[in-house]
Amino acid sequence: MATLEIRNLHVSVEAENGPREILKGVDLTIKQGETHAVMGPNGSGKSTLAYSLAGHPKYTVTGGTVTLDGEDVLEMSVDERARAGVFLAMQYPVEVPGVSVSNFLRTSATAIRGEAPKLRTWVKEVKSAMEQLQMDPAFAERNVNEGFSGGEKKRHEILQLELLKPKIAILDETDSGLDVDALRQVSEGVNRVRETGEVGTLLITHYTRILRYIKPDFVHVFSGGRIVESGGAELADKLENEGYEAYSTKGGASA
Amino acid sequence: MAEAQNIPAGSTTAGSIAVAAESTVATRMSAPPSFDVADFPVPHGREEEWRFTPLGRLRGLHDGTAVASGEGVKVEIEAPEGVTVETVGRDDERLGKAGTPVDRVAAQAYSSFEKASVVTVAKEAVLTEPIRISVHGQGGVAFGHQVIELGAFAEAVVVLDHSGDAVLAANVDYVLGDGAKLTVVSVQDWDEKAVHVAQHNALVGRDASFKSVIVTFGGDVVRIHPRVSYAAPGGEAELFGLYFTDAGQHQEHRLLVDHNTPHCKSNVAYKGALQGQDAHAVWIGDVLIQAAAEGTDTYELNRNLVLTDGARVDSVPNLEIETGEIAGAGHASATGRFDDEQLFYLMSRGIPQAEARRLVVRGFFAELVQQIGLPDVQERLLAKIEAELEASV
Numbered sequence: 001m002a003t004l005e006i007r008n009l010h011v012s013v014e015a016e017n018g019p020r021e022i023l024k025g026v027d028l029t030i031k032q033g034e035t036h037a038v039m040g041p042n043g044s045g046k047s048t049l050a051y052s053l054a055g056h057p058k059y060t061v062t063g064g065t066v067t068l069d070g071e072d073v074l075e076m077s078v079d080e081r082a083r084a085g086v087f088l089a090m091q092y093p094v095e096v097p098g099v100s101v102s103n104f105l106r107t108s109a110t111a112i113r114g115e116a117p118k119l120r121t122w123v124k125e126v127k128s129a130m131e132q133l134q135m136d137p138a139f140a141e142r143n144v145n146e147g148f149s150g151g152e153k154k155r156h157e158i159l160q161l162e163l164l165k166p167k168i169a170i171l172d173e174t175d176s177g178l179d180v181d182a183l184r185q186v187s188e189g190v191n192r193v194r195e196t197g198e199v200g201t202l203l204i205t206h207y208t209r210i211l212r213y214i215k216p217d218f219v220h221v222f223s224g225g226r227i228v229e230s231g232g233a234e235l236a237d238k239l240e241n242e243g244y245e246a247y248s249t250k251g252g253a254s255a
Numbered sequence: 256m257a258e259a260q261n262i263p264a265g266s267t268t269a270g271s272i273a274v275a276a277e278s279t280v281a282t283r284m285s286a287p288p289s290f291d292v293a294d295f296p297v298p299h300g301r302e303e304e305w306r307f308t309p310l311g312r313l314r315g316l317h318d319g320t321a322v323a324s325g326e327g328v329k330v331e332i333e334a335p336e337g338v339t340v341e342t343v344g345r346d347d348e349r350l351g352k353a354g355t356p357v358d359r360v361a362a363q364a365y366s367s368f369e370k371a372s373v374v375t376v377a378k379e380a381v382l383t384e385p386i387r388i389s390v391h392g393q394g395g396v397a398f399g400h401q402v403i404e405l406g407a408f409a410e411a412v413v414v415l416d417h418s419g420d421a422v423l424a425a426n427v428d429y430v431l432g433d434g435a436k437l438t439v440v441s442v443q444d445w446d447e448k449a450v451h452v453a454q455h456n457a458l459v460g461r462d463a464s465f466k467s468v469i470v471t472f473g474g475d476v477v478r479i480h481p482r483v484s485y486a487a488p489g490g491e492a493e494l495f496g497l498y499f500t501d502a503g504q505h506q507e508h509r510l511l512v513d514h515n516t517p518h519c520k521s522n523v524a525y526k527g528a529l530q531g532q533d534a535h536a537v538w539i540g541d542v543l544i545q546a547a548a549e550g551t552d553t554y555e556l557n558r559n560l561v562l563t564d565g566a567r568v569d570s571v572p573n574l575e576i577e578t579g580e581i582a583g584a585g586h587a588s589a590t591g592r593f594d595d596e597q598l599f600y601l602m603s604r605g606i607p608q609a610e611a612r613r614l615v616v617r618g619f620f621a622e623l624v625q626q627i628g629l630p631d632v633q634e635r636l637l638a639k640i641e642a643e644l645e646a647s648v
Binding site: 056077097 | 605
């Protein structure tokens with residue numbers, strides 16, 4: 001069973017006046033089949049955690065370890081992490097002009113699976129995944145994220161999640177900017193992947209709204225660059241009622 | 256179509272649509288067109304037509320100090336049946352019919368060449384094999400002139416291949432008879448020190464179709480100036496270009512489509528990728544719709560993809576319209592950057608770095624390459640693009 005273990009993770013970014021520490025000792029273990037919600041106020045470092053795990057060059061790990069089934073994730077390049085089974089659904093997916101969605105998906109699936117998917121089954125696979133996410137087939141011929149609406153970008157991220165079948169899925173504010181219908185469809189996509197029992201999910205969010213559709217096994221409150229409280233789904237209800245105020249003092253300065 | 260413009264530092268992209276009573280395309284040249292080099296002053300670099308060009312690297316083509324040497328270029332022409340190939344002297348009356356030199360280097364070429372090649376395709380001859388013209392640089396200075404003339408309803412493909420090392424100034428004339436169809440692919444695949452400045456003139460006959468594909472990969476300075484005008488109504492011109500500008504290279508493509516006749520069409524699409532320190536690409540797209548040219552339909556586009564820091568693009572589309580009675584006119588220019596965020600996004604989906612770069616560049620050129628319509632040329636271009644990318648990673 002795949003397990004992602006984050007131990008005492010410290011991460012800095014380069015700021016104008018030297019490096020600034022954003023993550024100040026994160027500990028978290030995510031097992032295949034589990035869903036962890038990480039919730040916290042803006043600026044608490046949630047997205048830094050997501051991007052650091054995926055290996056974004058902007059973030060420098062200054063301490064701690066991240067392993068996937070014992071393998072050192074921090075030693076891996078960005079593409080190696082993806083091939084090892086780490087997937088990041090981004091809050092702000094990037095436009096890639098000149099590369100069609102269908103070409104991108106196939107190139108990516110080929111890289112992740114280690115061989116090109118058979119064309120005939122691949123076409124069916126993509127088509128049915130797109131149908132389930134209520135995506136127009138014409139979408140496949142558009143350039144990656146170019147001119148996509150907010151909802152289209154998020155559907156496209158979840159489409160990749162469904163096709164690439166990672167061991168660990170990190171969803172960075174997938175709910176932001178979505179209307180209720182889009183939120184439901186995107187959540188259903190995430191749930192289809194979760195129901196396979198083959199993925200460990202790290203759901204990063206500011207709002208409790210998405211947790212009505214995606215039920216977490218664990219909820220962690222993130223503040224000041226670390227996890228300050230962990231509990232079950234009931235912790236989300238508490239946050240819904242009381243907000244993050246109680247944590248902003250406890251967690252230290254949160255920008 | 257909405258398009259994000261991500262302009263890297265050091266690039267300019269300017270555009271204008273002018274509704275002019277007087278042709279500014281003509282008036283901003285330093286001198287009127289002429290076959291005689293003496294009619295053009297030696298440029299100093301601030302002239303509109305020279306301001307992007309590094310004159311100091313032209314090896315004297317612009318100031319008269321470049322003198323033809325015995326071992327300039329070797330021209331070989333391979334033509335299928337139905338084609339006449341002649342080498343003629345300066346006084347042959349078929350020379351210079353498609354257009355007149357518009358700048359000093361083109362006039363220098365016309366004033367200095369000794370022998371010209373004239374390739375004639377008989378009327379109604381439909382060639383199934385391309386005419387292949389190889390221009391191979393031998394390390395010297397050369398001035399060239401070539402004429403490709405198609406009789407009425409003839410159809411031909413010409414592949415003009417430039418390779419080796421040379422300092423070459425040349426004019427190429429394309430004369431299309433009524434209803435003729437000509438596709439010209441000019442490949443500039445020079446060695447790294449070569450300097451090549453050329454003016455291509457096409458005169459498109461009634462209902463004739465001209466397609467020009469300019470492909471520039473190699474050379475120190477390459478400056479190509481394709482120009483089109485129409486002899487009678489109903490003509491069509493497609494001008495495609497593809498360039499891959501590496502560190503230190505200057506690649507300049509200047510176009511003029513002169514809609515001087517009613518009911519003609521033109522479509523211009525140039526795409527370039529740049530990589531490396533001081534890679535410099537210049538694209539000037541002039542389209543002139545004269546008062547007489549009612550029913551004109553024209554569109555021009557330039558796209559640049561900057562792959563690394565240190566490269567510079569100057570892209571200037573310019574559309575001048577002297578009549579409102581046209582079918583359509585438009586232009587677009589955009590310079591985008593393959594940046595770290597795009598790379599991160601693709602790599603985060605398991606795609607290795609080199610492949611991510613290939614994917615983006617191939618995708619960028621794919622649509623244009625498909626429009627060339629010549630499978631062997633298309634394959635060769637794609638292979639060349641791959642090789643350029645391999646060299647860079």
